[in-house]
Amino acid sequence: MKNYVIESLPDYFKQYKKSIKNPKKFWDKVADENFVWYQRWEKVLNYNMHEAKIEWFLNAKLNITKNCIDRHLAPRGRKTAIIWEPNNPDEPAQHISYNELYERVGKMSNVLRDQGIKKGDRVSVYLPMIPELAVTMLACARIGAVHSVVFAGFSSSALASRINDSETKLVITSDGGYRGNKVLDLKSIVDDALEKCPTVEKVLVVKRTNNEVTMKEGRDMWLQELLDNAPVDNIPTIMDAEDPLFILYTSGSTGKPKGMLHTCAGYMVYCAYTFKNVFNYQENDIYWCTADIGWITGHSYILYGPLANGATTVIFEGTPNYPNPDRFWQVIEKHQVSLFYTAPTAIRSLAKENADWVEKRNLSSLRVIGSVGEPINDEAWHWYNDHVGKKKCPVVDTWWQTETGGIMISPVPFVTPTKPTYATLPLPGIQPVLMDDKRNEITANQVDGNLCIRFPWPGIARTIWGDHQRYIDTYFSAFPGKYFTGDGALRDEVGYYRITGRVDDVIIVSGHNLGTAPIEDSINLHPAVAESAIVGYPHDVKGNALYGFVILKETGETRIKENLAKEINFLIADTIGPIAKLDKIQFVSGLPKTRSGKIMRRILRKIAEGDFNNFGDTSTLLNPEVVEEIKAGRIE
Ligand code: 6R9
Numbered sequence: 001m002k003n004y005v006i007e008s009l010p011d012y013f014k015q016y017k018k019s020i021k022n023p024k025k026f027w028d029k030v031a032d033e034n035f036v037w038y039q040r041w042e043k044v045l046n047y048n049m050h051e052a053k054i055e056w057f058l059n060a061k062l063n064i065t066k067n068c069i070d071r072h073l074a075p076r077g078r079k080t081a082i083i084w085e086p087n088n089p090d091e092p093a094q095h096i097s098y099n100e101l102y103e104r105v106g107k108m109s110n111v112l113r114d115q116g117i118k119k120g121d122r123v124s125v126y127l128p129m130i131p132e133l134a135v136t137m138l139a140c141a142r143i144g145a146v147h148s149v150v151f152a153g154f155s156s157s158a159l160a161s162r163i164n165d166s167e168t169k170l171v172i173t174s175d176g177g178y179r180g181n182k183v184l185d186l187k188s189i190v191d192d193a194l195e196k197c198p199t200v201e202k203v204l205v206v207k208r209t210n211n212e213v214t215m216k217e218g219r220d221m222w223l224q225e226l227l228d229n230a231p232v233d234n235i236p237t238i239m240d241a242e243d244p245l246f247i248l249y250t251s252g253s254t255g256k257p258k259g260m261l262h263t264c265a266g267y268m269v270y271c272a273y274t275f276k277n278v279f280n281y282q283e284n285d286i287y288w289c290t291a292d293i294g295w296i297t298g299h300s301y302i303l304y305g306p307l308a309n310g311a312t313t314v315i316f317e318g319t320p321n322y323p324n325p326d327r328f329w330q331v332i333e334k335h336q337v338s339l340f341y342t343a344p345t346a347i348r349s350l351a352k353e354n355a356d357w358v359e360k361r362n363l364s365s366l367r368v369i370g371s372v373g374e375p376i377n378d379e380a381w382h383w384y385n386d387h388v389g390k391k392k393c394p395v396v397d398t399w400w401q402t403e404t405g406g407i408m409i410s411p412v413p414f415v416t417p418t419k420p421t422y423a424t425l426p427l428p429g430i431q432p433v434l435m436d437d438k439r440n441e442i443t444a445n446q447v448d449g450n451l452c453i454r455f456p457w458p459g460i461a462r463t464i465w466g467d468h469q470r471y472i473d474t475y476f477s478a479f480p481g482k483y484f485t486g487d488g489a490l491r492d493e494v495g496y497y498r499i500t501g502r503v504d505d506v507i508i509v510s511g512h513n514l515g516t517a518p519i520e521d522s523i524n525l526h527p528a529v530a531e532s533a534i535v536g537y538p539h540d541v542k543g544n545a546l547y548g549f550v551i552l553k554e555t556g557e558t559r560i561k562e563n564l565a566k567e568i569n570f571l572i573a574d575t576i577g578p579i580a581k582l583d584k585i586q587f588v589s590g591l592p593k594t595r596s597g598k599i600m601r602r603i604l605r606k607i608a609e610g611d612f613n614n615f616g617d618t619s620t621l622l623n624p625e626v627v628e629e630i631k632a633g634r635i636e
């Protein structure tokens with residue numbers, strides 16, 4: 001990343017100012033000087049923030065894999081691109097060089113093409129954290145197919161709805177996956193899902209666990225057999241800047257998941273630029289992001305951002321505490337990781353363990369440590385800084401979203417003084433603004449507001465797949481002319497931002513975004529349930545946990561409540577995934593409602609937290625007596 005490395009605080013302010021004064025010129029130069037293009041753009045930006053129409057680098061032609069692989073072959077072909085660390089520490093790690101990555105992606109691209117996948121076709125990927133996951137995504141990008149990675153913890157119905165929404169033609173999965181002491185049965189989940197997915201023609205299966213699987217004649221094929229016969233070279237498909245690169249589903253506060261669509265050029269430029277600056281990336285760094293590739297963090301900062309910079313990126317199959325709670329620290333020591341990026345929920349759970357687990361490992365290779373996914377509380381920040389960074393590594397608390405494509409607000413290490421619980425300053429090109437509920441801009445300090453962004457940046461999602469109106473309604477309508485993030489934030493005297501949490505009905509549990517509506521929908525599928533409401537309450541490891549209030553039908557239900565609670569959680573695990581299971585379920589006779597019939601979630605949230613004194617204005621409450629009942633029955 002030439003010329004655009006932020007070197008000091010005055011340099012940050014200088015670059016920031018330049019980027020705001022003339023964003024087009026700023027991104028024009030970043031894009032021009034750091035990537036390979038088949039054809040330059042005719043115009044840098046076209047946008048309309050009311051219609052949510054955003055286009056960057058118009059008519060430019062490129063292929064992201066040429067930028068992530070081919071151009072590195074001459075200068076660093078033998079350098080390791082991917083270090084794969086398996087779940088079991090006794091299984092050897094794999095070091096995949098850029099040369100080898102070129103070969104593996106080339107073969108995979110040819111396999112996909114042989115299976116009839118063409119530019120624009122959707123491919124759903126349901127794989128554990130194995131090299132084939134990265135190779136498949138890159139192969140899709142190389143031939144212009146649109147990948148839709150579905151986190152391998154989602155249930156078969158969640159997978160089916162994502163496959164159907166994207167009208168996927170081909171699915172790639174494995175015979176199984178290892179995570180900690182569990183073996184995941186991915187192929188049978190896919191088999192279940194596909195009963196309801198008419199668009200899928202082919203399924204390619206990677207061998208990982210040797211689980212016994214059923215292969216459906218004419219549909220399912222073992223990937224290795226196809227790879228063995230595939231040629232290596234594959235000429236990348238020439239893509240337009242605004243051609244789709246991938247779809248990634250994220251939870252909404254209502255209804256079905258939103259397929260966020262990212263396009264080729266802007267996404268590439270933005271995640272490569274932010275990777276370089278937010279991690280102070282240098283050529284000899286070993287970089288490790290612990291996220292799952294099934295989330296945006298994995299897309300942008302395990303795969304595309306690091307590879308576009310020619311970095312060495314670690315892909316880890318396992319979990320933080322298997323076989324012991326020093327697994328992260330052991331991997332850092334083993335591979336001499338210098339840049340480390342993880343989530344507050346992992347930090348909090350590891351901080352609960354005996355400090356010896358972290359102290360007895362040599363972490364001296366670390367230079368920068370990062371956090372992402374949810375607000376990092378003061379205690380976790382300090383534990384991370386003291387025990388992992390040894391007070392020598394800047395902690396970068398990076399705020400961003402699936403929708404933003406890359407990091408938006410974050411310290412720049414060795415440049416921005418950090419402040420616990422503050423994501424600090426916007427990166428160049430990003431113009432945050434805080435709005436009150438009456439749509440006025442908040443200029444005062446320390447006032448909580450709705451976090452919006454005033455001007456487009458190259459990494460912003462372009463639409464919700466198949467539903468542009470929903471894209472406009474969700475992100476561009478609440479504060480007309482601005483992108484609304486759904487997060488609350490405040491600003492301190494020096495302009496640092498602190499993200500205070502979601503202001504909509506999305507709850508972040510262990511860093512996973514969960515919409516209340518889809519969970520309530522799945523609870524309501526239970527024949528004994530009449531109605532339900534879900535709220536989040538603070539949890540010392542997960543950040544938030546879920547509390548469900550459930551009304552049963554008047555059917556003389558005689559089963560014991562514990563069994564019903566278990567069934568409800570089974571149902572949630574089955575329709576969404578185990579990550580959405582409720583920690584507490586309270587059976588109630590009614591829910592606090594306004595006269596217009598809206599559930600007053602604010603009250604339920606307070607009760608779940610155990611705070612009975614700050615219910616706010618309850619004058620519009622239709623049924624105050626039910627509040628007393630719910631208070632009395634609260635589950636500790
Ligand atoms: C990258 C990612 C997005 C939501 C976002 C916000 C929360 C992410 C955060 C943070 C406070 C941070 N979030 N990073 N909150 N501080 N550093 O996580 O994307 O899965 O789409 O979640 O996560 O609430 O709106 P995604």
